Amino acid sequence: MLYIVLLYLGSGIIALWGIAHLIPTVSIVRGFGVISRDNRLVITMDWIAEGLTLIFIGFLIFFMTLIAGPGTAGARVVYRLCFGMLVTLSILSFFTDTRTSILPMKICPFVKLLVAAFLVPNMI
Numbered sequence: 693m694l695y696i697v698l699l700y701l702g703s704g705i706i707a708l709w710g711i712a713h714l715i716p717t718v719s720i721v722r723g724f725g726v727i728s729r730d731n732r733l734v735i736t737m738d739w740i741a742e743g744l745t746l747i748f749i750g751f752l753i754f755f756m757t758l759i760a761g762p763g764t765a766g767a768r769v770v771y772r773l774c775f776g777m778l779v780t781l782s783i784l785s786f787f788t789d790t791r792t793s794i795l796p797m798k799i800c801p802f803v804k805l806l807v808a809a810f811l812v813p814n815m816i
Contacts, residue, residue: 695813699757699771702810706778707750709803712796713743745781746804749774753811762814771811778808 717739721732756770782804789797 696757696762698810699753699762699814702807703750703753703757705750705803706807707747707754709800710743710746710748710750713746714740717743742781745777749777749807768815771815775808775811775815778804778811782808 717736720739721735724731724735727735752770753774756767760767762771782801785797785801785804789800792798
């Protein structure tokens with residue numbers, strides 16, 4: 693039962709983190725100052741893409757747990773893939789986000805790793 697709670701908790705955390713990622717998009721892009729239109733579009737796309745990716749991972753974990761159940765072979769594959777993506781995004785964030793002065797960006801890789809850790813008991 694605890695492992696199922698961790699799945700739902702993790703899916704909620706990462707989906708909310710993705711939503712929180714989308715909210716400041718305009719101010720983040722403005723924070724770059726005067727940059728070309730192309731650069732603004734690329735930064736906007738990247739910021740939105742990561743937020744949507746995190747939301748998708750959260751929804752995928754949630755609905756796989758709800759519909760298929762955590763003990764199924766398909767669920768274990770999905771949890772492993774989500775684990776891999778979260779760890780990959782965490783590594784990327786570690787080498788980029790943690791070097792900024794923005795606190796939410798500094799904790800971003802740790803939020804991703806926390807949710808990845810919640811998946812581990814259900815991957816086996």
